[in-house]
Amino acid sequence: MELPESCHRLFERPFNAVLTTLNPDGSPQTSLVWASREGDEIVMGMEGRRPKVRNIRRDPRVTVLIEDHDERDARGLPQYLLVRGTARVIGPDIADEFTALMDRQARRYLGTEKYELGNQGSPTAVIVRITADRVTGIGPWAP
Template sequence: MELPESCHRLFERPFNAVLTTVNPDGSPQTSLVWASREGDEIVMGMEGHRPKVRNIRNDPRVTVLIEDRDGHNALGLPQYLLVRGTARVIGPDIADEFTALMDRQARRYLGAERYELGNQGSPTAVIVRITADRVTGIGPWAS
């Protein structure tokens, strides 16, 4: 499924995303993450030993929510993008690709030229790529 063009601007601003995965017992696991868009995929960098990565490897169903802090609907409610999708884990052993992604995200989220939060060159770093199965929420992208 394509990500509607109307939501692309959300990935150009420093809007945090909420990623929800499924724990082995079926309960939700939720994390605040940085998210980028590459074509019709949502892309995130993370450490491979984190519970969210373990969960994706076991069950690739995820949801991603991004609040549109710049938009409100006619009733004054904040707009948000909600993507239900299928995730795949790329890596580890992708240090250069991970560094490039995190440097791009650091420019957007921190206004810093480089990502310098401690895990540069990490041998366990992975990239998660999410393909949308359903796009909803409140905003022009919702059907």
């Protein structure tokens, strides 16, 4: 499924995303993450040893929520993008690709040229790519 063009601007601003995965017992595991868009995929860098990565490897169903801090609907409510999707884990052994992604995200989220938060060159770093199965929320992208 394509990510509607109306939501692309959300990935150009430093809006955090909320990623929800499923724990082995079926309960939700939720994390605040940085998210980018590459074509119609949502892309995130993370440490492979984190519970969210273990959850995705076991069950690739995820949701991503991004609040639109710029726009409100006619009722005055903040717009938000909600993507239900299927995730896949790329890596580890992708240090150069991970570093390039995190440098791009650091420019957007931190205003710095380089990502310098301690896990550059990590042997467990992975990239998660999410393909949308359903796009909803409040905004022009909602059905």
